[in-house]
Amino acid sequence: MAEYDDDIAVTPRGDGCFDAQLDGRWTVGGGLNGGYLLGVLGNAVRQVTPGKPDPITVSAFYLGPGRPGPAEVVTEVKRDGGSLSVVAADLVQEGERRLSVLATYGDLDRFGGEDRATATEPELPPVEECFSTVRMGQDLLDIAPMYQKFEMRFPRDGVGWAVGKPSGAGAIGGWFRFRDGREPDAFSLITICDLLPPVTFDLGMPGWAPTLELTVHVRAKPAPGWLKVRHATRTMAGGMFEEDCEIWDSAGRLVAQSRQLARQPRPTA
Amino acid sequence: MAEYDDDIAVTPRGDGCFDAQLDGRWTVGGGLNGGYLLGVLGNAVRQVTPGKPDPITVSAFYLGPGRPGPAEVVTEVKRDGGSLSVVAADLVQEGERRLSVLATYGDLDRFGGEDRATATEPELPPVEECFSTVRMGQDLLDIAPMYQKFEMRFPRDGVGWAVGKPSGAGAIGGWFRFRDGREPDAFSLITICDLLPPVTFDLGMPGWAPTLELTVHVRAKPAPGWLKVRHATRTMAGGMFEEDCEIWDSAGRLVAQSRQLARQPRPTA
Numbered sequence: 001m002a003e004y005d006d007d008i009a010v011t012p013r014g015d016g017c018f019d020a021q022l023d024g025r026w027t028v029g030g031g032l033n034g035g036y037l038l039g040v041l042g043n044a045v046r047q048v049t050p051g052k053p054d055p056i057t058v059s060a061f062y063l064g065p066g067r068p069g070p071a072e073v074v075t076e077v078k079r080d081g082g083s084l085s086v087v088a089a090d091l092v093q094e095g096e097r098r099l100s101v102l103a104t105y106g107d108l109d110r111f112g113g114e115d116r117a118t119a120t121e122p123e124l125p126p127v128e129e130c131f132s133t134v135r136m137g138q139d140l141l142d143i144a145p146m147y148q149k150f151e152m153r154f155p156r157d158g159v160g161w162a163v164g165k166p167s168g169a170g171a172i173g174g175w176f177r178f179r180d181g182r183e184p185d186a187f188s189l190i191t192i193c194d195l196l197p198p199v200t201f202d203l204g205m206p207g208w209a210p211t212l213e214l215t216v217h218v219r220a221k222p223a224p225g226w227l228k229v230r231h232a233t234r235t236m237a238g239g240m241f242e243e244d245c246e247i248w249d250s251a252g253r254l255v256a257q258s259r260q261l262a263r264q265p266r267p268t269a
Numbered sequence: 270m271a272e273y274d275d276d277i278a279v280t281p282r283g284d285g286c287f288d289a290q291l292d293g294r295w296t297v298g299g300g301l302n303g304g305y306l307l308g309v310l311g312n313a314v315r316q317v318t319p320g321k322p323d324p325i326t327v328s329a330f331y332l333g334p335g336r337p338g339p340a341e342v343v344t345e346v347k348r349d350g351g352s353l354s355v356v357a358a359d360l361v362q363e364g365e366r367r368l369s370v371l372a373t374y375g376d377l378d379r380f381g382g383e384d385r386a387t388a389t390e391p392e393l394p395p396v397e398e399c400f401s402t403v404r405m406g407q408d409l410l411d412i413a414p415m416y417q418k419f420e421m422r423f424p425r426d427g428v429g430w431a432v433g434k435p436s437g438a439g440a441i442g443g444w445f446r447f448r449d450g451r452e453p454d455a456f457s458l459i460t461i462c463d464l465l466p467p468v469t470f471d472l473g474m475p476g477w478a479p480t481l482e483l484t485v486h487v488r489a490k491p492a493p494g495w496l497k498v499r500h501a502t503r504t505m506a507g508g509m510f511e512e513d514c515e516i517w518d519s520a521g522r523l524v525a526q527s528r529q530l531a532r533q534p535r536p537t538a
Binding site (some may be wrong): 022024038057059061063064078079084086090097101104108110112115116117118169170189198203210213215217219220234235236237238239240242253254257259261 | 351511
């Protein structure tokens with residue numbers, strides 16, 4: 001079993017409830033990564049939508065930080081339709097909801113229709129010319145242990161944000177793959193869309209940027225190989241910013257889009 | 270009382286439940302407009318978040334068409350925080366859920382922080398040079414009675430989609446105001462972001478495009494006056510398309526962003 005699938009495993013307890021063990025190796029900056037929490041919850045949802053394995057649209061509201069250790073996921077099927085099912089789910093720890101979600105699941109193999117796109121694939125230098133997070137120093141790994149789970153490769157002229165020289169453009173992009181060779185699938189995109197550092201790093205505002213809400217649309221099944229992941233913000237107002245993420249597969253197809261609303265990081269002293 | 274506020278009125282029944290009367294004049298193409306349904310549900314949510322009148326982020330999952338007549342809204346507070354509350358709510362008719370929502374409410378007047386934006390305001394000709402929907406023919410009003418509630422003004426060279434000559438760009442934009450003079454507020458933006466014709470009209474695919482999910486972020490309180498509303502799509506795949514909408518106020522500020530995932534209209538015979 002691949003690491004990711006093992007890390008998001010859930011055990012049914014009946015009545016749409018599931019037990020999980022949140023894995024401390026998905027920690028970043030002291031808290032568990034939101035995309036990982038969504039993977040655990042989304043995996044429980046998948047158990048209650050038989051024949052509909054793929055998340056199509058998932059809206060996640062983060063209520064409090066997840067902690068390593070036991071958790072439960074409580075699901076409620078809102079609508080069980082022919083090709084799509086809508087499910088509500090909460091991730092609960094120590095009696096408190098940490099994450100509330102509404103999600104539509106289906107089977108992407110059964111969807112047809114015309115393909116058209118004016119969206120353009122982000123340009124990145126070849127993988128072999130990029131800086132690999134595998135070569136991150138131990139000090140950074142201590143802060144963000146989750147980088148042991150996957151590898152990202154950033155353009156050498158696009159990592160100023162990591163060394164105190166943000167571009168100011170409000171955009172971060174790079175190549176992504178799981179470290180253990182697990183290929184991307186439609187499901188894992190709901191985690192991958194929230195693994196990049198906050199885009200505010202590139203605006204010279206480092207620090208944790210708590211997500212209020214994240215919605216991801218999975219648009220197609222990804223081809224095997226490296227993914228391109230890029231996110232950007234265009235508007236900071238009222239202490240919040242939106243972060244739009246796109247994931248493109250090795251065949252040059254847009255496979256997922258997400259947008260989150262997050263709190264602006266507090267200035268560090 | 271302004272028409273819109275009257276149309277979205279709800280009556281508390283206790284235990285977080287509310288009665289509503291869905292107004293048939295919000296019909297378009299045979300069904301009730303999704304933005305109107307969200308206004309009714311969102312108004313009920315506002316009753317259970319005292320001191321937090323403004324929707325900040327709202328994710329709406331459409332489960333079935335709303336019909337004119339009685340409805341109920343069932344709310345559940347998921348988290349009652351200091352500055353933000355998260356609420357789940359269902360709109361129910363004839364014992365069936367038609368709309369399931371998660372929403373974060375707060376008070377935009379209490380938010381601070383730095384403002385920065387690289388988003389650019391859509392360009393539109395002056396209001397007085399645009400085509401007004403007030404001059405729509407009776408045949409169109411019969412199909413879309415909701416246009417009696419508000420006025421839109423479209424650029425004369427940007428309404429080809431209405432007369433069988435779509436631009437193919439996948440974008441529709443225009444000016445918006447309520448017919449009765451009600452000024453826009455933060456709340457009404459959750460309705461206004463879903464009032465334009467489906468952007469697929471501009472791709473030569475007229476017809477009803479059922480929304481699966483719509484998330485709206487209210488970024489600021491709008492100034493009085495005309496709003497600019499524009500939406501666009503960039504990706505059609507697997508029989509679905511995303512529709513990104515922006516609302517800008519008369520002071521040139523981005524006040525709301527929404528994205529929906531909708532089903533591609535079926536070709537008409």
